[in-house]
Amino acid sequence: MDMTGQEEYPAKIGIIICSTRTPRVCPQITQFVLDTIQSTKHQDTTIPTPDIIDLAEWNLPLFNESSIPSQIKDPSQYDHDHTRAWSAEITRYHAFIFVVPQYNWGYPAVIKNAIDYLYHEWSGKPAFVVSYGGHGGGKCNRQLREVFRGVRMEVIERNVELAFPGRGVLERAAKGEDIGLANGSGSGGKLGFWEDERRGIVDAYRELLQVLSGRV
Numbered sequence: 001m002d003m004t005g006q007e008e009y010p011a012k013i014g015i016i017i018c019s020t021r022t023p024r025v026c027p028q029i030t031q032f033v034l035d036t037i038q039s040t041k042h043q044d045t046t047i048p049t050p051d052i053i054d055l056a057e058w059n060l061p062l063f064n065e066s067s068i069p070s071q072i073k074d075p076s077q078y079d080h081d082h083t084r085a086w087s088a089e090i091t092r093y094h095a096f097i098f099v100v101p102q103y104n105w106g107y108p109a110v111i112k113n114a115i116d117y118l119y120h121e122w123s124g125k126p127a128f129v130v131s132y133g134g135h136g137g138g139k140c141n142r143q144l145r146e147v148f149r150g151v152r153m154e155v156i157e158r159n160v161e162l163a164f165p166g167r168g169v170l171e172r173a174a175k176g177e178d179i180g181l182a183n184g185s186g187s188g189g190k191l192g193f194w195e196d197e198r199r200g201i202v203d204a205y206r207e208l209l210q211v212l213s214g215r216v
Contacts, residue, residue, distance in 0.1 A: 011212050014093040015050040018100035018111040020059075023176020027054070029162065030099040032181040033130050036198045037205050047209065050097060053089065055110050060086060062113060069119035083117055090121040095208050096153075099130045100144060102137030107144045115147055123152040126211040128204045129159050134170055136161030156211060158204040165193040 015034060019026035030052060038049055065079050072078060075087040100107050115122065129144050131137030138161050145155050164170040164179075172179050181194070 011048045011094045011209070012092055013048055013050040013095045013097065013208070014053045014090075015097040015099065016111070016114075017052065017054045017056065018098055019108055020056040020110045021108075024056075025173040025176055025179060026099060026101060028179060028181050029130070029132055032194070033097065033099055033201055035182075036201045039198075040202055051093075055114055058082075058086060058089075058114070060110075060114055060117060063116050065117065069117065072119070086114070086117055087121050090118055093125070095126040095212055097128060097130060097205070097208070098144060099132075100137065100140060102131055102133035102135075102140035105139045107140045107147075111144070112147065115151060119151055122148075124154060126154040126156055126208050128156045128208060130162065130201065130204075131160070132162040132164070134164055136163035154211060156204065156207045158200070158207050160197060160200045160204055162194055162197055169193070 015030060017026050017030045034050060034052065037047075040047060060082060065083055067077065067079070075084050075091075078084050078087065098111065100111060127148050129141045131141035131144075133140070141159050141161055145159065148155050164173060169179050
């Protein structure tokens with residue numbers, strides 16, 4: 001049995017690093033989310049572990065397709081190799097977690113661009129957002145959930161907002177420095193902050209799997 005109480009199913013879940021700036025703290029926070037999910041495996045070894053998708057590695061140019069993605073029925077109809085490759089990558093997954101910083105009350109352009117390249121590849125797939133920032137990134141979180149609805153993704157009810165606990169952590173994060181998330185995060189050890197938020201991440205992941213359980 002899996003963590004939803006259902007039989008095991010072959011789901012593939014992508015966890016997307018939604019920042020490409022240099023320096024950046026998003027990979028650390030993404031790893032924290034991944035470690036939090038993996039920490040449940042001592043209770044249930046059947047739950048799927050998400051695969052990391054780093055937008056910095058994809059380096060997609062600003063949207064440059066000649067056709068509207070919702071009108072593309074076959075990936076071979078895309079103009080560019082980078083679009084066809086991105087389509088193949090997103091098609092591999094059944095659901096997604098987006099780890100995203102809040103910039104000036106919104107989300108980074110790079111994730112909007114990555115979403116806008118495709119349509120049917122996203123459509124119908126469950127997703128939730130883990131946002132972060134000085135106050136947790138709530139505005140970014142809500143806005144990105146609206147974008148998901150625009151490409152017909154299934155937005156789960158739970159979301160996660162991670163607020164930096166003080167100016168010092170925020171400044172280290174802005175410089176891409178170690179903010180101390182790795183210490184104990186994968187072993188059930190106590191953290192200096194976000195210990196309570198780990199429960200929210202697990203609950204959101206549980207809901208994601210529950211939505212998927214009847215599909216794959």
